[in-house]
Amino acid sequence: MRMTRVVAISLLVVVAFVAGRAEAQVSIGAAQSLYIQPGARPAGMGDCFVAIADDATACYWNPAGLAYMRGDKNFTLMHSELVPDWGDVYYEYASFGWKVSGLGTLGFSVTYLTYGEQTATEETPDGGIVKGTFTSYEFIPSVAYGTTIGEDLALGLNLKFVYVDLAPREFALDDTEGTGVTFAGDIGMLYRVNGGRLTIGGAVQHIGPKIGFSDEPQKDNLPRNLKVGAAYRLIDDEMNLFLLTGEYNKSLVIYEDFFDQSTGVILNVGAEYRYYDLLSLRAGYVYDEDGDVKDLAYGFGVQYKDWAFDWASIPQAEGLTRPFRFSLSAFF
Numbered sequence: 001m002r003m004t005r006v007v008a009i010s011l012l013v014v015v016a017f018v019a020g021r022a023e024a025q026v027s028i029g030a031a032q033s034l035y036i037q038p039g040a041r042p043a044g045m046g047d048c049f050v051a052i053a054d055d056a057t058a059c060y061w062n063p064a065g066l067a068y069m070r071g072d073k074n075f076t077l078m079h080s081e082l083v084p085d086w087g088d089v090y091y092e093y094a095s096f097g098w099k100v101s102g103l104g105t106l107g108f109s110v111t112y113l114t115y116g117e118q119t120a121t122e123e124t125p126d127g128g129i130v131k132g133t134f135t136s137y138e139f140i141p142s143v144a145y146g147t148t149i150g151e152d153l154a155l156g157l158n159l160k161f162v163y164v165d166l167a168p169r170e171f172a173l174d175d176t177e178g179t180g181v182t183f184a185g186d187i188g189m190l191y192r193v194n195g196g197r198l199t200i201g202g203a204v205q206h207i208g209p210k211i212g213f214s215d216e217p218q219k220d221n222l223p224r225n226l227k228v229g230a231a232y233r234l235i236d237d238e239m240n241l242f243l244l245t246g247e248y249n250k251s252l253v254i255y256e257d258f259f260d261q262s263t264g265v266i267l268n269v270g271a272e273y274r275y276y277d278l279l280s281l282r283a284g285y286v287y288d289e290d291g292d293v294k295d296l297a298y299g300f301g302v303q304y305k306d307w308a309f310d311w312a313s314i315p316q317a318e319g320l321t322r323p324f325r326f327s328l329s330a331f332f
Contacts, residue, residue: 030180030211030220031162033113033138037061038078038093040327043312044299045270046284048245051201051229053190055329056097059107059144062188062203062227063156066105066146068196069097071306071331080325088116104147107158111140118167139163144186152193158186162211162222184208184222197236202228204252224252229268241274263290270297277303282312292317299325306331 039057042049049057053065056074078093095109115136142160149155160183167178188203205225212219229247236242251264270284280301286293299312310327 031138031140031164031182031206031222033091033111033140034162034184034206034223036080036082036091036111036113038095038109038111039076040078040299040310040312040325041272041280041282041301043314043325044282044284044297044301044310045245045272046268046286046297047314048229048231048247048268048270048284050188050203050227050247051190051199051231051245052243053188053201055331056095056107056109057093058097058146058156059095059109059142059158060093060111060186060205062190062201063107063144063146063158063186064154064188064190064201064203066097066107066144066156067148067154068190068192069099069105069146072099073097073332074329076327076329078325078327080323082113082323084321084323088114090114090116104145107142107144107146109142109144109160111138111142113138134168136166138165146188152191152196154190156186156188156190158188160184160186162208164211164213166213178213180211180213182209182211182222197233199231201230202226221253226250226252239276241272243272243274245270245272265289266291274301279303280310286315 037047038060039049042057042061049061053062054068054070056069056076058065058069074097076095080091082091083089092112093109095107097105097107099105117133117135140160140162142158144156144158146154146156162182162184164180165178184206185208186203186205188201190199190201192199205227206222207224208222210219210221227247227249229245231243231245234242234244247268249266267287268284270282272280272282274280282299284297286295286297293315295315297312297314299310301308301310308329312325313322314325316322
C-alpha cells in the first residue's frame with residue numbers, strides 16, 4: 001500500500017513536469033475537435049470526468065480509467081449538434097473498451113467533426129462566381145491502453161492520429177494544402193482511496209507535433225491540456241449512489257498578442273445521483289473565464305439491463321444557443 005502511494009505521488013510530479021515542458025509560445029491550438037469532450041454523462045456533470053472515467057470514453061478523458069471500466073466490454077456512441085443556430089456543425093464520437101485477461105484494458109475511439117458544406121467563390125468585377133462546394137471536417141481515430149499497478153493505482157496511454165480537411169487543394173488559399181495531418185498522445189493516472197470511495201485522477205492530453213496547412217511558421221500547436229480532478233462517493237449502497245466531483249483544467253499553450261491575458265484555466269464541478277442503476281440525475285457548473293462560459297450544465301440517464309441512454313444540456317458562450325448531447329452505451 002505504501003509503495004503504491006509513493007508511485008501515485010511520483011506520477012503526479014511527472015505529470016506536472018511534462019505539463020511544464022509542454023508549454024510553447026504559440027497562438028491558439030488547432031484541431032478544434034480536440035477541445036470537445038465526449039460523453040453525455042460527463043457533460044451533465046459539468047464536463048467533470050478525469051477522476052471517474054469508468055467507461056469507454058476514458059480513451060479521451062483519462063486512459064488510466066480503462067483499467068476500472070464497468071463490465072468486460074463497453075461500447076459508447078455520442079452525437080451533438082454543436083451550433084444549433086447553424087444546423088450543420090456536428091460532432092460524432094464512438095469508443096469501445098475491452099478488458100483482456102492478464103493484459104489490461106484496450107480502448108479504441110473515433111472522433112468526427114464536420115463543419116458542414118462550404119461554398120468556394122472567386123472574385124470577379126461583376127460580383128464573383130461560385131467555383132464549387134465542399135465539406136470541411138476533422139477525423140481522429142485512437143487506440144488506448146489502461147492497466148493497474150497493485151489494486152489502487154492505474155496508468156494509461158492513448159495514441160491518436162489527427163486529420164483535418166479544411167478544403168480541397170483547388171479551393172485552398174495561395175495554392176496551399178487544405179489538409180493537415182499529425183499525431184498525438186495522452187498519458188493518465190487514476191488512484192483509488194478507501195476501496196474507490198475517493199478517486200484522484202490526472203491526465204496530460206494532446207501532446208504531439210504541430211499541425212499546419214502551409215509552411216512551418218504558420219503551423220499551430222495542438223491544444224495541450226492538463227486535467228487534475230477528484231471524485232467522492234458520498235452515498236454508495238445497493239439502491240443509491242451520490243457522487244461529487246471537481247476538476248481543474250490548465251491549457252499548456254501560452255497565448256500571444258491579445259490572448260496574453262488569458263489564464264488558460266477552466267474549473268468544473270459536478271454531481272450525479274443514481275437510483276438502482278435505473279435512473280440518473282446530473283448537474284454541474286463550468287467556469288471558463290477565457291471562453292466566457294459561466295453557467296450550469298444538467299442532464300439525466302436511463303439504464304435498462306446492459307443498455308444506457310444519456311442526455312445533457314451544456315453551456316456555451318453568451319449569445320450562443322445551448323447544445324444537447326446524446327449518448328448510447330452498452331455494457332456486456
